[in-house]
Amino acid sequence: MKVTGSLSAETEVCVPASEAWDIYGSGKVVGVVVPKLFKQIDVVSGDGSPGTILEVTFHPGGPPTYQEIIHTVDNEKMVKEIDIYKGGFLDQGFNLFRIRWDIIAKDEKSCIVKLTLILDIKEESMANLSHVSIVPFVGMMTTVNNYLIENHKD
Structure with a gap:
């Protein structure tokens, strides 16, 4: 048996949705989040389209290196x-750990950035669910959103 669920957070950013999508998508x-949040992110294969595999390496003392696929x-x-x-979380009994970014136009000058973690974990690994926190992902969202605001051209 498995258990599924999600965590989400959203914030308004005073830039057009197309401008936010240009970065998030x-x-x-x-380039925005490295080296602030990660030591490095390397492309293992692909061109940024679906199927691209990235290797995420954290600064010393951070979580172990893992790979993600777009x-x-x-x-x-x-x-x-x-x-x-x-x-990463797959080594802790998760069948799925998905990070979803939605950019939602609010008006011509602002948008909502919504972050959702979609989780699927084996029942016998439920104790590892306590290791999941949306906080680091919100930190990444804040870093990108601040970059968008600082580099917005009216």
């Missing part, structure tokens, strides 16, 4: 989904 996000990039709906592909 592309590989440009890597699952979905929908430019029309402004949705990007990334799954942990190898290591």
Whole structure:
């Protein structure tokens, strides 16, 4: 048996949705968050489209290195989904650990950035669910959103 669930957070950013999507929907996000949050993120294979595999390495003392795969990039709906592909939470009994970014236009000058963690864990590994926190992902969202605001051109 398995257990599924999700955690989410959202914030308003005073930039057009297209501007936010230009960062969140592309590989440009890597340049914004490295080295602030990660030691490095390397492309193992692919070009940033679905199927691309990235290796995420944290600063010393951080979590172990893991790989993620870009699952979905929908430019029309402004949705990007990334799954942990190898290591990380998969080593702790998770069948699925998906990070979903939705960029939702509010008006011409602002948008909502919504982050959702979609989880599927084996019942026998439920104790490891306590290791999951949305806080680091919100930190990443805050870093990117601050970058968007600081580099917004009216």
